[in-house]
Amino acid sequence: MAGCATRRGAPVVDRGPGASSEPSKPAAAARPASAPSDTRPDLYTVKKGDTLYSIALDHGLDYRELAQWNGITDPGVIGIGQQLRLTSPVPVTAAPYKTAPGVQGRPLGEAPRPSGDGVKSQPKAVRAPYSDQTYAQMSGAKPEPGTSAGREEGDENIAWGWPATGKVVSAYNDGANLKGIGIAGKLGQPVLASAPGRVIFSGTGIRGFGKLIVIKHNNTYLSVYAHNNELLVKEGQNVAKGQKIAEMGSTDTDQVKLHFEIRRYGKPVDPAKLLPPT
Secondary structure (H helix, E strand, C coil): CCCCCCCCCCCCCCCCCCEEECCCCCCCCCCCCCCCCCCCCCEEECCCCCCHHHHHHHCCCCHHHHHHHCCCCCCCCCCCCCEEECCCCCCCCCCCCCCCCCCCCCCCCCCCCCCCCCCCCCCCCCCCCCCCHHHHHHCCCCCCCCCCCCCCCCCCCCCCCCCCCEEEEECCCCCCCCCCEEEECCCCCEEECCCCEEEEEEECCCCCCCEEEEEECCCCEEEEEEEECEECCCCCCEECCCCEEEECECCCCCCCEEEEEEEECCEEECHHHCCCCC
């Protein structure tokens, strides 16, 4: 399921003074002074331009489960004004993660595309312009057990670690297309899991990210690792903090570097506020 990476779309722009970033083991995880609570609603009304993928992304959910909760057999077909529930209709119990058959996203009203048989192990190599909506195909994971709604407040106490050694060449910018930090390095150097979790995306197909890995850490956080040269883990695989998951590269960008994001309930946050000091 590999695609040809092209240098188009919205690559990360290096800017601002760099600072050397070396991994360290903090005594305690750094956290924002006051983290907002999970304010996601239980229901959502579909608007013009929405896709199941964009709705899932904006609420930090797995689009496959969102489809299941709402009896949607074709994730590419939802209607304007349709109400979608954003929580599981039945109590959720812990179960091993399994990938679902691959599906293809498309704008509202477009005719369904045929889908192949078998289990999806990597995403389709379909080029798509970068936007928050396109993230939805890789966002979310199994809901955490413990509530009848299938969603509970996630754990904020993650001891994050630096995903790579190198100079920080771009800082977090809420107005940028890619909301994270850029860490420059050498071709092939290790990219590490910033915290333990489950791989929910490993592949190509979203313009601006190149070869990409996304890890779900709990019901609150996921992390994003872009521009890799080689991907070393598969979807559904559990990884440990500090485990080598990829090799640094320059796919879909203009230099060898890692673009790293942390997302909270599907929304990007500044990794500098969570990573340990260097």
